[in-house]
Amino acid sequence: MKRELLAGAHMSIAGGIHHAFEHGRKAGCRTIQIFLKNSNQWKGKPLSEEDRALYRQAQQQTDIQPVVAHNSYLINIASSDPALCEKSLDALVDEMERANFLGVSCVILHPGAHMGAGEGEGIARVAAVLNRALDRVSPPVRILLENTAGQGTCLGHRFEHLAAILERVPDADRVGVCLDTCHTFAAGYDIRTEKGYRRTMREFDRLVGIGRIAVVHVNDSLKDLGCRVDRHTHIGKGFIGLEGFRCLVNDRRFARVPKILETPKGEDLKLDKMNLATLRRLVN
Numbered sequence: 001m002k003r004e005l006l007a008g009a010h011m012s013i014a015g016g017i018h019h020a021f022e023h024g025r026k027a028g029c030r031t032i033q034i035f036l037k038n039s040n041q042w043k044g045k046p047l048s049e050e051d052r053a054l055y056r057q058a059q060q061q062t063d064i065q066p067v068v069a070h071n072s073y074l075i076n077i078a079s080s081d082p083a084l085c086e087k088s089l090d091a092l093v094d095e096m097e098r099a100n101f102l103g104v105s106c107v108i109l110h111p112g113a114h115m116g117a118g119e120g121e122g123i124a125r126v127a128a129v130l131n132r133a134l135d136r137v138s139p140p141v142r143i144l145l146e147n148t149a150g151q152g153t154c155l156g157h158r159f160e161h162l163a164a165i166l167e168r169v170p171d172a173d174r175v176g177v178c179l180d181t182c183h184t185f186a187a188g189y190d191i192r193t194e195k196g197y198r199r200t201m202r203e204f205d206r207l208v209g210i211g212r213i214a215v216v217h218v219n220d221s222l223k224d225l226g227c228r229v230d231r232h233t234h235i236g237k238g239f240i241g242l243e244g245f246r247c248l249v250n251d252r253r254f255a256r257v258p259k260i261l262e263t264p265k266g267e268d269l270k271l272d273k274m275n276l277a278t279l280r281r282l283v284n
Contacts, residue, residue, distance in 0.1 A: 078112030127168030
């Protein structure tokens with residue numbers, strides 16, 4: 001008998017965060033990713049006790065878990081602009097507090113863009129801001145750094161960047177990694193074949209540690225290897241192809257790691273259902 005794949009997708013919170021669970025149930029998700037507020041706004045409406053009660057009730061009814069959160073896209077804790085950096089810190093703290101309030105285990109964060117200051121300075125700033133955020137927000141919420149495709153001055157497209165940031169955060173239990181397959185491929189790591197997948201994971205393990213991966217974003221790439229462009233597409237329909245995802249879903253090291261789709265959406269969740277079905281067919 002095939003083991004059940006711990007897979008799901010990013011779900012809308014329109015009309016209330018609790019609605020994400022029903023969307024996830026309809027799509028066939030075992031796990032979901034959500035925003036904790038409008039992702040294109042710095043500040044969101046405070047969450048109420050009613051919001052929390054509805055959230056918990058919906059989760060119990062659907063038994064979808066774990067839930068992971070993705071930070072606002074506006075946040076840039078690598079920014080060389082002090083005002084933007086402080087604003088980003090405050091927004092990150094708000095997201096972390098929202099996660100704790102609801103019982104969401106982790107918040108996924110892009111390391112940010114150094115805006116011309118250089119990788120070394122950007123990495124140091126990211127680590128410093130992470131340490132300040134962890135000081136301000138109590139456990140259990142964790143921060144997961146997401147690797148990036150490497151557009152512009154974005155940090156995180158090399159595994160060395162993630163390692164350098166994590167090394168500077170003493171509270172190691174509260175930080176980890178979200179590995180995005182599209183970003184990995186776009187950054188130049190060839191995961192199209194079993195040989196390439198194994199080589200990439202060995203490199204990640206050597207530099208960062210496989211055990212630091214707490215979530216995987218499962219996305220094919222609309223652009224070719226090393227393009228440094230972040231464009232997601234449906235599983236098996238892009239330049240990564242099915243074999244790379246076959247390796248991933250059968251990698252027992254990730255059996256208990258949530259695998260989240262961020263592929264293009266369609267009407268009535270049909271495309272999410274299609275991509276989840278594709279992933280499940282690849283399980284040996």
